[in-house]
Amino acid sequence: MEPATGVLVDVLLALRAALVMSFAATPIIKLFAQRGGAMDVPDEARRVHDHPIPRLGGLAIFLGFLLSVVLFGAITKPVQGILLGAVLIVAVGAIDDVVNLPWWVKLLAQIAAAVVAVLHGVVIENFMNPIVFDNNVVLHLGFLSVPITVFWIVAITNSVNLIDGLDGLAAGVSTISGVTMLVIALMVADATVAVLLAALVGACIGFLPYNLNPAKIFMGDTGALLLGYVLSTASILGLFKFYAVVSFAVPFLVLAVPLFDTVFAFLRRLFTGRNPMKPDRGHFHHRLLDMGLSQKQAVAVLYVISAFLGLAAVVITTSGELKALILIAAFIAALIIAGFLMRGHRAHEQTAVRPSAPEETASPADACPPGAKGDVPEAGGASETQIEARRSGFDPKRKKEPGQSGVFGPEAGNGANEASSDEGGAP
Numbered sequence: 001m002e003p004a005t006g007v008l009v010d011v012l013l014a015l016r017a018a019l020v021m022s023f024a025a026t027p028i029i030k031l032f033a034q035r036g037g038a039m040d041v042p043d044e045a046r047r048v049h050d051h052p053i054p055r056l057g058g059l060a061i062f063l064g065f066l067l068s069v070v071l072f073g074a075i076t077k078p079v080q081g082i083l084l085g086a087v088l089i090v091a092v093g094a095i096d097d098v099v100n101l102p103w104w105v106k107l108l109a110q111i112a113a114a115v116v117a118v119l120h121g122v123v124i125e126n127f128m129n130p131i132v133f134d135n136n137v138v139l140h141l142g143f144l145s146v147p148i149t150v151f152w153i154v155a156i157t158n159s160v161n162l163i164d165g166l167d168g169l170a171a172g173v174s175t176i177s178g179v180t181m182l183v184i185a186l187m188v189a190d191a192t193v194a195v196l197l198a199a200l201v202g203a204c205i206g207f208l209p210y211n212l213n214p215a216k217i218f219m220g221d222t223g224a225l226l227l228g229y230v231l232s233t234a235s236i237l238g239l240f241k242f243y244a245v246v247s248f249a250v251p252f253l254v255l256a257v258p259l260f261d262t263v264f265a266f267l268r269r270l271f272t273g274r275n276p277m278k279p280d281r282g283h284f285h286h287r288l289l290d291m292g293l294s295q296k297q298a299v300a301v302l303y304v305i306s307a308f309l310g311l312a313a314v315v316i317t318t319s320g321e322l323k324a325l326i327l328i329a330a331f332i333a334a335l336i337i338a339g340f341l342m343r344g345h346r347a348h349e350q351t352a353v354r355p356s357a358p359e360e361t362a363s364p365a366d367a368c369p370p371g372a373k374g375d376v377p378e379a380g381g382a383s384e385t386q387i388e389a390r391r392s393g394f395d396p397k398r399k400k401e402p403g404q405s406g407v408f409g410p411e412a413g414n415g416a417n418e419a420s421s422d423e424g425g426a427p
Contacts, residue, residue, distance in 0.1 A: 007191040011182070014072040014195045015202035022064030022206030029060045030210070030217045038098045040218050053215060055097040058223020061171075061203040062090045065230070068199035074192050081120020082196070082233045085113035089157070089229045093222035103277050107154070110225070114153035117233050124149045124240045153232040159258035160228030161221060162265060165285045167213035169299050173257050173306045174227040175204040180254045180310035181231070184317050185238045193238035200230050213295045231255065253313040257284075257306045305337060
């Protein structure tokens with residue numbers, strides 16, 4: 001089904017308006033966050049930045065998104081519910097960026113925002129049966145539609161928030177997911193959802209130049225919760241609603257990166273006896289860093305995975321003959337990547353706990369010939385250069401070269417500082 005020219009024009013206008021508004025508002029929001037004390041301080045092991053960075057960047061995304069939808073979108077009852085829920089989500093996220101609310105307060109706010117959307121008609125009532133051997137092509141949820149819808153909205157909202165751990169990661173992955181759903185919405189000629197997603201994509205693109213590594217501002221919970229909320233509600237209107245056209249697997253492929261990361265994090269914490277709601281340093285992006293990738297490389301890897309799965313979702317929607325093949329290929333690729341990341345993380349943990357071999361040192365008695373009171377290293381024993389010199393018969397009384405100070409010299413100190421700065425975690 002070809003999208004109408006008028007729909008394409010509205011989509012492009014909405015995307016451009018949101019982009020310009022978000023890009024222009026971000027520096028103002030940054031200044032406001034600095035003066036208001038909304039700063040992300042690297043005081044936990046999971047943080048990866050080494051200096052305070054302003055939060056509240058999500059306000060710029062929200063302003064661009066809201067302005068664009070109001071100007072170019074059709075404000076139907078479901079859209080009204082999404083916008084009202086988004087206002088609630090942004091308000092709670094902004095407060096949390098300043099005073100750090102308890103997790104259960106944010107969870108209750110997310111449930112309330114999901115209920116607001118449900119009351120305005122954003123409900124998963126039917127979807128395509130994932131069991132191919134069943135004669136029922138469509139599953140009708142009945143009384144389960146409301147709790148399943150609330151669970152889906154809350155789960156995706158938190159998933160995007162949890163992957164907001166590296167510069168540009170949440171904004172970039174949300175952009176890719178939004179573009180994927182936008183393409184599918186245009187295929188099924190859903191102008192309302194298309195404009196909604198175009199506004200979200202444009203707002204994310206306008207914010208990204210300030211958020212890519214090295215980030216000048218973070219979106220904070222204000223932005224991460226907003227992105228997850230809009231993506232989850234838009235997926236209900238644009239993917240689950242067209243169950244006769246869109247496969248059951250498509251919403252999960254579109255949002256696979258944040259969704260699977262959240263599921264793995266929750267199960268990992270449960271199996272290790274930890275609080276599943278307590279943040280840690282075991283997400284996909286942390287494991288990529290532990291494997292030796294830089295922030296930019298780790299983000300690029302997750303961009304590629306998200307884009308690949310989004311492409312698979314579009315192909316499944318457009319080419320019926322390739323559904324099974326693409327779905328299987330995407331599933332196998334996801335398994336291989338997940339296993340690779342987990343193996344790399346285990347190897348890093350084993351290396352971290354394994355005691356390093358003691359360096360060869362010389363005692364003060366060995367450092368000087370009998371009766372001599374030559375130079376004795378003051379901290380950590382003799383350096384490798386001095387030991388090798390003694391073995392070769394070199395004069396042990398020679399003076400140290402400028403800058404040489406044993407195993408705790410300037411080089412070792414710099415390396416230790418670099419290591420400590422890399423051990424931080426996500427915003």
